[in-house]
Amino acid sequence: MRKSLLITLAVALPFSALAADNYTIDSAHTFPHFSISHLGFSTMQGRFDNTSGKVTLDRKAKSGSVEIEIQAASISTGHAKRDDHLRGPDFFTTEEFPTISYKSTKFNFKGDTPASVEGNLTMLGVSKPVTLTIDAFNCGVHPMNKKDVCGAAASAMIKRSDFGIKYGIPNIGDDVKLVFEIEAIKD
Numbered sequence: 001m002r003k004s005l006l007i008t009l010a011v012a013l014p015f016s017a018l019a020a021d022n023y024t025i026d027s028a029h030t031f032p033h034f035s036i037s038h039l040g041f042s043t044m045q046g047r048f049d050n051t052s053g054k055v056t057l058d059r060k061a062k063s064g065s066v067e068i069e070i071q072a073a074s075i076s077t078g079h080a081k082r083d084d085h086l087r088g089p090d091f092f093t094t095e096e097f098p099t100i101s102y103k104s105t106k107f108n109f110k111g112d113t114p115a116s117v118e119g120n121l122t123m124l125g126v127s128k129p130v131t132l133t134i135d136a137f138n139c140g141v142h143p144m145n146k147k148d149v150c151g152a153a154a155s156a157m158i159k160r161s162d163f164g165i166k167y168g169i170p171n172i173g174d175d176v177k178l179v180f181e182i183e184a185i186k187d
Helices: 002-018 080-087
Strands: 021-025 031-038 042-048 051-058 063-071 099-110 113-123 126-141 148-159 172-186
Touching: 021 148, 051 172, 063 113, 099 126, 113 148, 126 172
Parallel strands: none
Antiparallel strands: 021 051, 021 172, 031 042, 031 172, 051 063, 063 099, 099 113, 113 126, 126 148, 148 172
């Protein structure tokens, strides 16, 4: 009995490992962006233009993982002077902390579809747990390049002060809405 169980496990484990699909984030179609209150008059928008990472998805086992790395200096708000200020020591200190990262710890599914991702966001050397709500998710064959692609939009609210970014609070909001718009191509 024990021998047959070991043989079953030895045969089944490689096949279960193959059930997961691995994807590489398409940096040309992935844009993490944010919005934040500006003086209570308007909501300032910004994005990061240089992102890379990996996604693993196993819909059958209802599991997955994601690792995203954002080049902090690629911040873009449409205003060069403000972008320079955001790269400096009042905000992202990009020379000392060149990357922002998100690494998942758990995927949560609703049926066969990922519904949220729990993980750790790291900025300025500070890591905090952040749960991303998956607002949109779709996989299929890309109509132009004929490759398997998955796309998602995930969002979360964070307090920037939790990461040590305190400049201008309360005039510039502490609450920041993060949105990760991601496309990833199957390896």
